[in-house]
Amino acid sequence: MPNYTLYYFSGKGGGGKAEICRMLFVAGNQKYEDRRIEVNEWDTYKGQMPGSVLPILEIDSKVQIPQNMAIARYLAREFGYHGRNNIEQARVDYISDNFHEIHNDFIRFDYEKDPSKARELRHVYEETCRKVLPFMEDTLKMNYGGDGWFIGDKMLMCDMMCHSALENPLLHNNNLLKTFPKLESLRRRVKNQPELAEYFKRHKDIRI
Amino acid sequence: MPNYTLYYFSGKGGGGKAEICRMLFVAGNQKYEDRRIEVNEWDTYKGQMPGSVLPILEIDSKVQIPQNMAIARYLAREFGYHGRNNIEQARVDYISDNFHEIHNDFIRFDYEKDPSKARELRHVYEETCRKVLPFMEDTLKMNYGGDGWFIGDKMLMCDMMCHSALENPLLHNNNLLKTFPKLESLRRRVKNQPELAEYFKRHKDIRI
Numbered sequence: 443m444p445n446y447t448l449y450y451f452s453g454k455g456g457g458g459k460a461e462i463c464r465m466l467f468v469a470g471n472q473k474y475e476d477r478r479i480e481v482n483e484w485d486t487y488k489g490q491m492p493g494s495v496l497p498i499l500e501i502d503s504k505v506q507i508p509q510n511m512a513i514a515r516y517l518a519r520e521f522g523y524h525g526r527n528n529i530e531q532a533r534v535d536y537i538s539d540n541f542h543e544i545h546n547d548f549i550r551f552d553y554e555k556d557p558s559k560a561r562e563l564r565h566v567y568e569e570t571c572r573k574v575l576p577f578m579e580d581t582l583k584m585n586y587g588g589d590g591w592f593i594g595d596k597m598l599m600c601d602m603m604c605h606s607a608l609e610n611p612l613l614h615n616n617n618l619l620k621t622f623p624k625l626e627s628l629r630r631r632v633k634n635q636p637e638l639a640e641y642f643k644r645h646k647d648i649r650i
Numbered sequence: 651m652p653n654y655t656l657y658y659f660s661g662k663g664g665g666g667k668a669e670i671c672r673m674l675f676v677a678g679n680q681k682y683e684d685r686r687i688e689v690n691e692w693d694t695y696k697g698q699m700p701g702s703v704l705p706i707l708e709i710d711s712k713v714q715i716p717q718n719m720a721i722a723r724y725l726a727r728e729f730g731y732h733g734r735n736n737i738e739q740a741r742v743d744y745i746s747d748n749f750h751e752i753h754n755d756f757i758r759f760d761y762e763k764d765p766s767k768a769r770e771l772r773h774v775y776e777e778t779c780r781k782v783l784p785f786m787e788d789t790l791k792m793n794y795g796g797d798g799w800f801i802g803d804k805m806l807m808c809d810m811m812c813h814s815a816l817e818n819p820l821l822h823n824n825n826l827l828k829t830f831p832k833l834e835s836l837r838r839r840v841k842n843q844p845e846l847a848e849y850f851k852r853h854k855d856i857r858i
Contacts, residue, residue, distance in 0.1 A: 492785065494781075505737055509747045513744075515743055516743070528727050528728055529713055531727070532721070533715070535717065562766075562770040562771070581701075
């Protein structure tokens with residue numbers, strides 16, 4: 443098995459950009475180093491990271507992969523969470539990409555310090571939620587009436603994305619899923635998977 | 651081989667959301683129906699499309715896949731443009747996702763009618779270009795000094811993304827790649843691939 447190191451910023455909170463990658467490592471029972479960069483270390487590390495961005499997945503100290511969703515799909519394929527054939531992979535991808543849109547738009551508005559820019563970016567984020575959440579609720583209902591996983595009989599990357607991508611948006615607005623009960627209970631099923639339940643318990647303060 | 655129908659809006663211009671999918675069909679010499687929806691037909695089709703969005707790829711009149719990048723990755727795997735192993739696929743993905751960020755941010759600002767919102771979204775788009783383009787130029791230079799493809803000796807989906815994702819941004823600002831000569835010449839290499847050259851010649855007005 444390769445040696446994996448996942449680099450991301452240190453901090454408190456839940457559901458940052460690297461969280462889906464950590465969930466895949468944990469669910470797949472795979473060893474990895476969860477390397478957190480402190481603010482005062484970033485100047486040292488910045489030049490070593492492709493594109494000067496985080497998260498980065500380093501494989502065997504030689505290959506470095508940026509872009510959280512590219513990393514997540516790599517890990518999902520490696521550990522069996524990306525579907526059994528090309529069509530299933532496409533379905534995992536489109537569901538995951540929808541949740542990623544919400545997460546990405548949330549982070550943009552949440553990180554923006556200028557109040558007038560933040561207002562516009564919040565509008566963009568809310569519009570994305572308005573389009574994506576009903577679509578995802580309906581998609582989930584197409585498999586076992588929404589009482590199982592998105593696809594087939596096994597938790598896949600797209601189910602974990604429903605958890606990780608919505609974690610920060612839910613901290614901001616805990617009514618976000620009020621009218622989407624199937625998504626809400628899917629998040630509980632993901633959270634209660636034994637390995638993930640144990641991980642969430644251990645790391646409740648540092649999952650950015 | 652399955653029957654493929656790609657649904658997208660009709661219109662003039664270059665490099666819309668479905669273009670990377672069409673380029674993959676064309677480069678791979680694969681038959682597909684390029685179904686364009688006119689504005690006055692959209693009310694009829696809207697309810698039949700998952701999430702009421704386009705593009706949609708329909709496979710054998712039964713499976714429908716939304717999200718242009720999920721469609722593109724499916725086609726890239728199917729036709730051999732997604733790399734030879736999982737690490738190459740991760741590299742194709744992170745490069746493609748970077749170009750997708752530029753394209754997505756461009757479309758958002760370009761489609762926004764409210765001038766104050768468009769100003770903020772333009773700022774977001776320009777910031778994305780400022781981060782992504784130098785990174786992509788450097789990444790390209792790591793393989794044959796930037797005079798070949800992004801990875802190995804074969805054009806892959808990420809090379810085609812450098813073409814399709816930057817087409818509209820270049821119509822808006824034809825100096826965009828002035829300081830990125832390797833990306834500029836990569837786009838020419840992609841465009842001059844025989845199947846693609848013929849396609850661009852035939853469809854120069856309708857490639858949205």
